[in-house]
Amino acid sequence: MAHFAAGLGERLRGPQRNRQPESRAKGGPFAYLLALIGLLLTAGSRAAVASPSPAVTQDLNGTVRNEHNDPITGAVCTLRGGLLPTQGLSTNSDEQGHFVFPGIALATYTLSCAAVGYQPVVKSDVTVTEESYPVLDFILSKEVVVRQRVEVQAKAPGVEQQNAAPPAQLNATQLRTLPLIEEKFKAALPLTPGVVRTPDGKINIKGEVESQGLLLVDSAEMVDPVTGAFSIEVPIDAVQTLSVYKTTPLADYGRFSGGLATVETKAPSSSFHYELNDFVPTPRIKDGGHIIGIASDEPRFYMTGPIVTNHLNFSEAFEYDVNNQPVRGLAWPNNEIKTQGFNSFSSFQYIPSDRQVLTGNVDVFPLRREYADINSLIPQTASSNYGQKGVSTGFTDRYLFSSGGILTSLFQYMKFDSNAYGQGPEDMVITPEGWGGNFFNKYVRYSDDEEIAENYQFAKKRFLGTHDIKAGTEIDRRSYAGSSLSHPVLLDRQDGTLAESVNFTPAGNLHATDTEYALFAEDHWAFRDNLSVDYGMRYSYQTIGEPAAFSPRAGAVYSPGSSGQTIFRGGIGVFYDRVPLLAGDFTQNPERIVTLYNEQGVPLGPPVTYQNAYIEVQENGRQIVPSHNRLDSTPHNLTWNLEADREFTPAVLLKASFLSSRTFQEFTISPLYEAGVPPTLLLTNTGVSRYDEFETSLRLRPIQRADVSFAYVHSKASGDLNTLSAIYTPFEAPVIVPNQFGPLPSNIPNRVVTWSSWKLPRELTLSPVFDIHSGFPYSAIDVYQNYVGAPDSRSFPTFASLDLNVTKDFRITFLPWVRNHKLRLSVSIFNLTGHYNPRDVYNNVTSPYFGQFAGIEHRLYDTFVDIVY
DSSP: OOOOOOOOOSOOOOOOOOOOOOOOOTTHHHHHHHHHHHHHHHHHHHHHTSOSSOOOEEEEEEEEEETTSOBOTTOEEEEEETTSOTTOEEEEOOTTSEEEEEEEESEEEEEEEEOTTSOOEEEEEEEEOSSOOOOEEEEEOOSOOOBSSTTOOOBOSSSTTOOSSOOEEEEHHHHHHSOOSSSSGGGGGGGSTTEEEOTTSOEEETTEEGGGSEEEETTEEOSOTTTOOOOOOOOGGGEEEEEEESOOSOTTOOSOSSOEEEEEEOOOOSSOEEEEESOSOEEEEEGGGEEEEEEEEOOEEEEEEEEETTTEEEEEEEEEEEEEEEOTTSOTTSOEEEEEEEEEEEEEEEEEETTEEEEEEEEEOOEEEESTTOBTTBOGGGOOEEEEEEEEEEEEEEEEOTTSOEEEEEEEEEEEEEEEEOSSSSOEEEETTEEESOOOEEEEEEEEEEEEEEEEEOOOEESSSEEEEEEEEEEEEEEEEEEEEEOOEEEEOTTSOEEEEEEEOSOEEEEEEEEEEEEEEEEEEEEETTEEEEEEEEEEEESSSOSSEEEEEEEEEEOOSSSOOEEEEEEEEEEEOOOOHHHHTGGGSOOEEEEEBOTTSOBSSSOEEEEEEEEEEETTEEEEEOTTSOOOOOOEEEEEEEEEEEEEETTEEEEEEEEEEEEEEEEEEEEEOOTTSOOEEEEEEEEEEEEEEEEEEEEEOSSTTEEEEEEEEEEEEEEESOBHHHHHSSSOOSOOOOOOEEEOTTOOSEEEEEEEEEEETTTEEEEEEEEEEOOOEEOOBOTTSOBSSSTTOEEOOOEEEEEEEEEEEEOOTTOGGGTTSEEEEEEEEESTTOOOOEEEEOOBTTSTTTTOEEEEOOOEEEEEEEEEO
């Protein structure tokens, strides 16, 4: 939930639609259409041969208690078997120790439950039938336990089912109880080690910005097709688990060179259930305690149940968002980022037979954000607005063959339109103290993304151990059309005289299309209970990128002895990204015309026009090619990791790991102005980045009703600074200086992050988060925005913030509609200690304020009320 606001004001108005013709890969649409028809026919034929009477689904319920019959909160229960994914489904027990797996098809399963400090328990042959299934009761005793991994994902008899690089995970309970600056799943990502949110709001995983990573929701891609940014939300009430992979040995994951974030949503239930959360608006409270309007109003609603009894189940998660977020360093009322939008995520589950499960979803996500990039040095008048609208819809079909193999088919379509524009037509002015005038650029983009994937999980094979073999194919087509229009940018000296002007040629009509075809095969080979190996290969072909990319991956897990208390892991892999569509049409952008002036305002020479060009660097030299043709280059990454896990006592689990990541052939932009060479704004494929990380984490349960997580990360992130994402996402940079190699914006060498949950008497829960890390880097610049000294060689003060969320359950008996339900009041406090955390800095060496920090974050408060059903 957001924290402050006023009336929203006038809604944003996007540029008028003016779609340009799209460029298409030769033969690509026909191949795509044939694949889509084949997929639909496959799904339809499987449904046709299924049993004529649709099977029933059941909600599988259970409780987890200790030997004294007390409920255990936060126990992880994992269900495997049937048509479930190979890794199974996981859920957590609530405050009463209750857990539920909704909408489970009729089959036989294995169910395990584990909690820190307790012996895991496994129940085999859990057979779900048409009759109502009794509540399963798990009694966990305090004994030495074998863990699947430090995070206590589930009980495992050995390492034969484990991954060489398990993800960091947050479950639905943690997402609801931990203090988040906004009630969005993306706000929880920085709580995981190795994930950093930079001051500009971008998520970075293992040093790489989010546009080089990938977000999957129920295995389908959910990013902006043009930029790759994590711009698409899923209501937090629909999220079951949030996982972050810094690397993985699994070859079925591809199309990223940074990190991978996955969201698994809650399955629809066969019984009705609904929730109403955060339905009380937050007032804006100004000095003196006066209430002036509404700060934010973000009600959320979740409902699930059967549409047709025993046939079709559904769920709907809806959240509405009106948020006026204040920015420190600017005076009220001209200091607010105004956001309005909603998010609707609908899921459907249909089970034709006990061998087949069909699931579908529809996600709608319009958003308008006014004054999106204001800070202490950028007033509202010089800022840019941002808007987006779109819909994503798709289905997944899982079919179980009599041999035990599972065929999974996925189709997803997404329509994503976005626009950005300034506050008026005035020239933009950049001074040593910040920005003035009106933001210079406006763009409109109409994009879509179609994805088809089919894979087959073979039945377990036995040869020198056991083999879990999986193979599949994917087709992903992205395209966009749009335009970009800019007006002049003026760079003023401290005395107000003009130093430089940047003009632009007329609007550029932009369009790009890329289709990727991929094949993969992988095997999880368990030699014995304490040793397993993952290995696989992925091949991909992109119509404007790398024509033949091979991505081998391998990893191993080993546990010495028979206790399983110590586990060693390691792996290495190559990861090929998707080509940014912004690179595909770079040469069609408006060209920049630069003029320099002396202190008397006289031009130092004629205007210089920088022509846009793409230089492809290969082993046999450099070649200028049109970027709207094949680029023959795709960013790729090589990552390896080592990890050791140790259980000292049933309540103390320790992990230590090292990860090294190298990314090559990143697209960078840099002006070239040399004698004998025409002035050129160059896009090249020579960018590199490096990231090294040592992490140690501790998970413990000091008492039965407490759960504590502690992590320390020492890391170094460096690379080319003028990446395509840095120049064009989310808004185009007004001035482009020569590219340099240096510390990346996400480089914070030392970080400690810890969070915990404490259950207290009288239905009170305390959930603190403490985050302390090295200050973010910044560069000293001159009046022309050129670097003075080494880039990013300076840093902000050490950041430290203690955030706390306190919840209290109570009842109101005189209101009939909530008489039988609890109300939960939550109060969140951010930066509880009021630590000095500046957000901005005067970094221009010609400013009298050079080196002074601004935008000091104060203590913030937030409250919301939920109805607990």
